[in-house]
Amino acid sequence: MTAPHHPPASHRRLNAGALVDTQAPVGVDGFFQPRRAAFWLFAFFLANGVFSMVSNFYLGYRVVPTAVLLATLLWTLYALPFLLFFRSLDLFEQHPPLGFAMAFAWGGFAACYLAIPLNTAVESLSSKLIGPQFTADWGPALAGPINEETLKILGVILLIMIARTQFRTILSVVVLGAMVGLGFQIVEDLLYSVNTAIQFPYTNQVIPVGLMLLVRGVITGIWSHALYTSVAAFGVGYFITRRHMPLIRRTAVAIGAFALAWFLHFFWNSPWLQNIGGDGISGMAVLSLAKGIPVLAVGYLLWKFAGHEEGSQLRIVADYYIDDDLMTPEERDSLTSLRERRKMRRHLKKTHGRKAARTLHRLQRAQLHMIRVCEENGAGIPAARAAQDITALRTDLDAATT
Structure with missing residues (x-):
């Protein structure tokens, strides 16, 4: 500390x-640090991501305009409870709101923009080396954790390198990771909604958006990217705040937290337990609970530890000043x-x-x-x-x- x-x-x-x-x-x-390479890396990939995502949505709008507008509205509203939750924790008073906004933007634009071709490449390579059936079953469990968790935590690291002293506690970095993950989750779900509407066999543009909101928002959205990235960010926060600890210990915690986030994502995307709840929406809900509760438990424990450390830091500063x-x-x-x-x-x-x-x-x-x-x-x-x-x-x- x-x-x-x-x-x-x-x-x-x-x-x-x-x-x-x-x-x-x-x-x-x-956060304006033009003399630091991290600032320009962040700005470059964010600008490319914004251009790429806006272009994708514009192309989708030309085909299914109602679906694009409705999905944008619904997923924006969907993000509000998460932001209100962070607000209820009084986090925006304790940590820089601008950093959280930049984190959300990285996850939603830069990380998504980079993940799309990388995921396709990993699944294509898997199909060629092992086989199409293996890729159909295990491709998402390989591509998602490898590419997406790496790209999301890269955004956390870049923001810390840009504003090195803005994030002085583990909790500040954990929340930074959660915002990166939330941005990725919202934009990814928006993309899924638009693509589903384009491929939907009927002309109705509302039903596919509603289905995506139900499946990816209500059933699976609570234990998703925001939690994964906050787990990985815990290790980064430990590394940068525990400078009095041996380097090997700090490194081990950072690598271990990332590996845990990777495994949680892998576990979620894998075909394990896929038959536990049967078919249909009810079966999907049962499967979601079976896989999601362990993810939620891990996230809760790490957030609790980070919150306790944050409280100690608050008391030190308050007593002193x-x-x-x-x-x-x-x-x-x-x-x-x-x-x-x-x-x-x-x-x-x-x-x-x-x-x-x-x-x-x-x-x-x-x-x-x-x-x-x-x-x-x-x-x-x-x-x-x-x-x-x-x-x-x-x-x-x-x-x-x-």
């Missing part, structure tokens, strides 16, 4: 008083845990109503935001402005509870 930079004693704690002098940043890189008038000892204890933050809100809702609970939630998010600002910039003007926001929200909270 990276310890925060320690400012001079006179600036060590920030209260709600006057603005303090600007401190030198604790260490945070922006922020005075009790902005963050009471009770609030410090609760801010390190999502469960404790929610527990405080539930208690306040019972005693003082929904409005007070919502105000407390806004206060908690402002406090988390201030912790990130302090860690990035020290006790400078941005932190003082965040302190003023907290003071105003605390006044609103006092009014809501009296």
